Amino acid sequence: MFARSSNLIRLTLVGTPQGEFRLAAEMAREAGAQVVMTDSLQAALEALRRHAGDLVMVDVTLDAPDFLRRLRAERIGVPVLACGIHAPAERAVAAIRAGALDYIPLPPDRELIAAAILNLGHRVSSPVGEDPVLKHAMSYAQAVAPSDAPVLIAGEAGTGKEVMARMIHEVSGRCERFVVVECAGVAAEVIESELFGHDAGAFVTAVAPRVGRLEEAGEGTVFLREIGALPAVTQARLVGILQDGIIRGRPGGGTAPLRARIIASSSRDLSAQVAAGTFRADLLARLGLLRIELPPLRARGDDIAMLAVHFAECLAGANGLEPRPLSAEALERLKCHDWPGNVRELEDVIHRAILLARGPVIESDALVLSDGLQIRPAEGAGETGSAELEIGSLVGRSVADVERELILQTLKRCGGNRTTASTILGISVRTMRNKLKSFIEAGITIAPAA
Secondary structure (H helix, E strand, C coil), X not given: CCCCCCCCEEEEEECCCCHHHHHHHHHHHHCCEEEEEECCHHHHHHHHHHCCCCEEEEEHHHCHHHHHHHHHHCCCCCXXXXXXXXXXXXXXXXXXXXXXXXXXXXXXXHHHHHHHHHCCCCCCCCCCCCCHHHHHHHHHHXXXXXXXXXXXXXXXXXXXXXXXXXXXXXHHCCCCCEEEEECCCCCHHHHHHHHHEECCCCCCCCCCCEECHHHHCCCCEEEEECHHHXXXXXXXXXXXXXXXXXXXXXXXXXXXXXXXXXXXXXXXXXHHHHHHCCCCHXXXXXXXXXXXXXXCHXXXXXXXXXXXXXXXXXXXXXXXXXXXXXXHHHHHHHHHCCCCCHHXXXXXXXXXXXXXCCCCCECHHHCECCCCCECCCCXXXXXXXXXXXXXXXXXXXXXXXXXXXXXXXXXXXCCCCHHHHHHHHCCCHHHHHHHHHHHHHCCXXXXXXX
16 A cells, blocks of 8 residues: 655755755745755756656756756756846846746745745645535545556546546555646657656757656656647557556666556547547547546536635635635626636636735626636526526427437537536436437537537
């Protein structure tokens, strides 16, 4: 049995180990990070080749732009924050232009350090809510967590798939790290290096060997975010590893056992991708042995208000502000919004609200979208008789007609996502596909697959 995991993030701090950097390291540890300190760029690169980690903070006096170029050249995909002690503005700007996510001045501010750690999404240990579908998913996830079997977490973008994966890792008691690998929007050769590593000389800029994430994770968990985007060649290698439990083609030659647990997520319909020939059926079969479906936020009712209050409390603390309640009108406005971006969108709206709100209560006028426009109820929400499927319209119609209308309207509200729609309707994905096939054969137009 594995020991209980603390699930700390791994932060590499690059700079002269003077007072300000040591203070930054202490603050990062308090905020939930395992800190590795190095005093040179070369030492940092050597550490990152062994364990890429989750975040790097680099002193801009150490030529941060060149460091960022070397990371890209060696295909080490780790987020970087620039920092400095009274650093010239041009150095900070140069680091940002070279690819650093942000600049943090030193001596450090405790809230800035905490926010940097919070933004990696490691502080939420389990999904929040009382929705029956969500609670069933959580109960199932906790039941299967102690096993070594791969898990596939499906749901729309922003529904909390990574949070669920982290909860599984924590409940499993695995003693080593939770390692995230982004599969979407990453070049094929980069994802190969991320997962499997490479030898020195494997490509022009590979000046040293690098350990892949599958091996680096040890007896921890590897979370493959948006696995539907994996290139075909990577899918084939992953199938072989899952089948045999052996990592081949690792740096230095030879093989190594796969000790990590694999959890994958997808907001795409992987079965549709299999039918289209863009995803391997054998890989889906192995990943889909344990499948967890997360409902969209718009289907979770009172969870919207519960999550809003939760985010308001957490984000106020992270921004050094006193927690404030949301007004009844604000909560009602949130419950009526359609939330296409799901929980992630709600968190962003609340984050903006605590920064914009004036007074002791967060009012509805502080609830704005990313473009600054205020949150408005979904079209037709709350209006009597305006729903797409009215009770009065059911009279005189057959059960088959009503069922078809319900399926089509649910599918439309889910943006064509068959998996999400079937979860809301309480039917299997196979039943959903059979129904849609019969609709198509009858000449009925349906929403395209998401």
